[in-house]
Amino acid sequence: MGEIMLDQTEPIIAQSLKDLKNYVALASVSAKQQAQKQTAQFIKQLLEDRLDATVQLFNDYQAPLVFAQLQPKQPSETTILIYNHYDVQPEEPLDLWQSDPFILRQTAQQLFGRGVADCKGDFISRLAALQLYYQEHHDWPCNIKFLLEGEEEIASQHLGDYLAKYHDLLAADLILWESGAKNEFEQFTIEGGNKGxxxxxxxxxxxxxxxxxxxxxxxxxxxxxxxxxxxxxxxxxxxxxxxxxxxxxxxxxxTEELLVQENQVPNLTNKWNLQxxxxxxxxxxxxxxxxxxxxxxxxxxxxxxxxxxxxxxxxxxxxxxxxxxxxxxxxxxxxxxxxxxxxxxxxxxxxxxxxxxKAYRWDLQSDMAQKLITTAKQFYGDQQVAVLPSSAGTGPMHLLHYYTQADILSCGVGYSKSGPHAPNENIRLRDYLEFIEFFVDFLNKV
Ligand SMILES: [Zn+2]
The missing domain is CATH 3.30.70.360 (Alpha-Beta Plaits)
Structure with missing residues (x-):
C-alpha cells in the first residue's frame, strides 16, 4: 500500500488518542468486576459527544449493556452493527509490564496498555472513522448501531440473557466484530467466524x-x-x-475450503521452537x-x-x-x-x-462482505489481505447471529505481536491510522 494520509495532528485523530488514553485508564477487568458501571457510562458519553448517537444503557445485570444508534437523514435499508466489549483481561503478572497497564504509553511507533488490542483501540478507531466520514458528508452512510457488552472476557455470561430481552433492537445486515490483527505475514486479516x-x-x-x-x-x-x-x-x-x-x-x-487454502501456512515449529x-x-x-x-x-x-x-x-x-x-x-x-x-x-x-x-462460521460471500474485502484489498494491497471463514478461537458470535441472522466479520487494529491478554499489550500507531483510513473508505462505498 502507499502512504496513508492521516496522522496524529489531524484533530479527530488527536482527540481519538486522548479518548483511548481515558478509556484505557478505566481498569474494566470483568474477572474482578471492576469499573463496570463507570466504563459503560464513559462509553455512553463518548458515543453522544463524538457522534451525537442515541444511546441506551441497560442495567439488568452487573455489567451494563450499551446500545447506540446513528440514523442518516434519508431512511436507509442498510444497517451495520458494530460489536465491541468494554471489559479487559486482568493485568497480572504486573512485573512483566514495562509500564503501568492502565496508563496509555505512546512511543514513536506503538501504543501500550491493557485493552488497546482487545478491543479498546478497535472501538475508538471505529468512532474516529465515523467522525471523519461525518465531517466530510454531514450525514451517515447507512444505519449504524453499536452494541457493547462488559463480560466478553468472562465468556459473555449475561449476553444471551440481554439479547433474549433486547434482540428487537439489533436487526442488521452486517455485524462488524470486535477486533482483528494483521498476521505474521503482515496481512490484514478478515475473519468470518469462530469456534465454539x-x-x-x-x-x-x-x-x-x-x-x-x-x-x-x-x-x-x-x-x-x-x-x-x-x-x-x-x-x-x-x-x-x-x-x-x-x-x-x-x-x-x-468456498470456505478455498479461502483457507489461499492463505499462507504459518511455520509454527519455528515460531514456538516446538519439540x-x-x-x-x-x-x-x-x-x-x-x-x-x-x-x-x-x-x-x-x-x-x-x-x-x-x-x-x-x-x-x-x-x-x-x-x-x-x-x-x-x-x-x-x-x-x-x-x-x-x-x-x-x-x-x-x-x-x-x-x-457454540461455534459460528460463514464464507463471507455477501455483497456487503465482498465490498469490505475489496476495499481492504485496494487499500492494503491484493496480497496483503487474508480472508478466513473462521478463527481458531472462541467468542459469542453465534449468539449475535442467532438473534439477527446477520453475517458477521471481524477485523481491526492489532498485529501479530499485539499480545492481547498478555503483559505489554500493544498496537502500532500505523495500523491504527491505516484502519481508520480503510474504514472511512469502506463507509464511502456502503
Ligand atoms: Zn476481545
Missing part, C-alpha cells in the same frame, strides 16, 4: 486416603484412573474417539479453521514436592476443553462424553461441565 468451546473437569477419587504405594500391586491410583480416562478420549493423531462426537459437524463448503510434531491429519490451516479439538489445560494430583514420596494418590483432577465447530452443541457433546466414559468403565470419574459456547 466446551470446558470440563475430570476428577478421579480412588480411596479415602493416599495409600502406601506398595498397594499399587493391587490398587490403581487416582492418577492412573485419570490418565487412562483421558487417554480413552483421543487417538494419537488427534481424532476424538467419543462415538457420535463428529455427527453434527458441518463440513466446510467449497513435538504437528497434528496434521489435514493441513495446518484446515485444522485451525475447521477441526474440533480436545486439549488438556492442566493436570494435578499426588506428590509433586521435592524428593520422593512413595504414595498411591487417592485423588487426581484435570481441566480439559473441546473446541467445537458448527453445528456441535456443547451440552450434547457433554452428554456424549459422560455416556462414553461410563461405557469405558470410568464410572468412578466425576465429570463436571464448566462452560460452553
Amino acid at each position: 468451546v466446551l470446558c470440563f473437569e475430570l476428577t478421579a477419587v480412588t480411596a479415602d486416603i493416599d495409600l502406601h504405594s506398595s498397594y499399587a500391586a493391587v490398587v490403581d491410583s487416582a492418577a492412573w484412573r485419570l490418565v487412562e480416562a483421558i487417554k480413552s478420549l483421543r487417538s494419537v493423531d488427534g481424532q476424538i474417539k467419543i462415538p457420535g462426537f463428529y455427527d453434527e459437524v458441518v463440513p466446510p463448503s467449497v 513435538v510434531p504437528l497434528l496434521q491429519n489435514k493441513s495446518i490451516n484446515y485444522n485451525l479453521a475447521f477441526a474440533p479439538t480436545i486439549n488438556i489445560e492442566g493436570l494435578s494430583g499426588g506428590w509433586q514436592g521435592s524428593g520422593v514420596k512413595t504414595v498411591t494418590p487417592k485423588q487426581a483432577q484435570a481441566k480439559l476443553e473441546f473446541r467445537l465447530v458448527p453445528d456441535q452443541d456443547p451440552q450434547v457433546i457433554f452428554d456424549k462424553l459422560t455416556t462414553y466414559l461410563a461405557s469405558q468403565g470410568f464410572t468412578d470419574i466425576k465429570v463436571q461441565y464448566l462452560l460452553g459456547e
